[in-house]
Amino acid sequence: MEINKDLILQMYDRMMEIRKFEERAMDLFTRDKIRGSMHLYIGEEAVATGVCFALNKDDYIVSTHRGHGHCLAKGARIDLTMAELLGKATGYCKGKGGSMHIADLETGNLGANGIVGGGLPIAVGAALSARLQKNNKVAVAFFGDGASNQGTFHESMNLASAWKLPVLFVCENNLYGITVPFSEASAIKDVAVRARAYNMPSVIIDGNDVLEVYKTAKEAVEKLRKGEGPMLIEAKTYRHMGHYTGDPQIYRTKEEVEEWKKKDPIKRLRCYILENNIATEEELAVREKRVDDVIDQAEQFALNSPEPDAADLLNDVFA
């Protein structure tokens, strides 16, 4: 599959946006502007970006704890996302959801989730809804290797396959469920083998290669739209940061982290772009500067936004 150069540059921009967004969020967290806990996606940007670029705006996704990447990759506004992290009234959830619960129905994002594995059956339901409404939409369930040991993973895989629903299960295998290595928590090496038990095709890919992710997802989504039933993609990747902000990371070695940083998906795409003369250093610098400006503006918007009104506390429990 030939990927058009403009699309490659757009994916580069998006990955840079996610990276710089989170670096800025980390900065705001250390300045006490963001509270609670944050689960950064740094190092995994290629998965969300590659998959979401293979989707239409009105296709659905469900996300995880580590949801900023999915949210932005699916097309959410950076300023409203930043405002939500700061708990502001202008945020996507009016300051009531925070980092772990951002949703944007306009871009089909049915929500990040504070419960590991909690979103999987919701994606199945969105796909069922697409089937019943005959609108040809698909649903993507992003989840981690940790969630693949939850009952909801198995129930969702089984139900989606039994009903041949258009669900793309995307496992972001970053090797750790919080602090426990997947190898310690599971008797298998690859999550992908579990698809066999549900008579579902699966594929293992390099999750740090956005072009491979995009191609795989594009093909999978085409099959989903033809009604061929669900599929599982296991993207091998790695989070550069800890599980949460402040994680002392005693469960992994610095060498391991350094080794994976060499496989940084953004650097990798940058090299590809330069080697294939898709853009020059100067052109990329201009693009990066533009992303910096967008992040600056988003930060200013968020910092200057009002706190929610106390009167709004009791609103939105019910429709």
Added chain:
Amino acid sequence: MRSILYVEAVREAIREEMLRDEKVFVMGEDVALHGGIFGATKGLFQEFGGERVRNTPISESAIIGSAIGAAVTGMRPIAELMYVDFVCVAMDQIVNQAAKLRYMFGGKAKLPMVIRTQQGGGRGNAAQHSQSLEAWFMHTPGLKVVMPSTPYDAKGLLKTAIRDDNPVLFLEHKLLYWMKGEVPEEEYTIPFGKADIKRQGTDVTIVALAMMVPKALEAAEILAKKGISVEIVDPRTLVPLDKETILESVKKTGRVVVAHEANKVCGVGAEISAMIMEEAFDYLDAPVMRVAGMNVPVPYNKKLEDICLPQVQDIVTCVEKLLG
């Protein structure tokens, strides 16, 4: 007016709403060809087909979770859980997902979904098939909770539940399914948050839920023969709760018994009696009393089960004690 069974009233409500709105569909264990183990969906599969009346695997988290996903994307699912006891398997989806998505998302999502299930004891189904769990749901902000006690209420409230844009726990009682009552042929709905006075009286108010309504009515007949006039208030929906009607009745009678089948500790009776004491203490002539299930898992043996769950005589005794 014609009389039909409670289970038929439930079925009519689902059927009429499916005819009225093509977004309404049914999913659950054995609900299609078999029509549900209590027959609540009998005939719907034949009429509406397998796309809209769907047998699911025995996977409660997937049933509730996929109902959430369907609801949030524009459908109006009715998810049946065969027994309320099975909500435990799906509790994350009910409590952390269905009840919270709208609020967490700053009001963006609507979740027009009904979780229909049946609960209660009295049939020898023992501890894992006899519970009454309404207090759990009433305690969770974001869920509406309905407990109809008559065929008329069951039909009118279920139609309202299906049209509501929020997750609704619709708790039927397994012993009520075979009770008959008057249900008009013509279309009607019953609003949420409107209690029904099932019997007028002046000496004591009994706030009764679900199966305790017929039991309270029977107790009231016995008490009437002893010269005691009982008023029976059936809240019908716990969320929203019609405080006003309850308080008006308290102000009239000055004495209250709250009767529910769930065990007493932290039950709905505790909430209702505390609410009465906070808001109508000056009108009370005696402390609010509770008639409720005992604090044990529901036993299998009939003799033990009858002792465990509140009976007509328990209500009579409680009222007499209250009147001193």
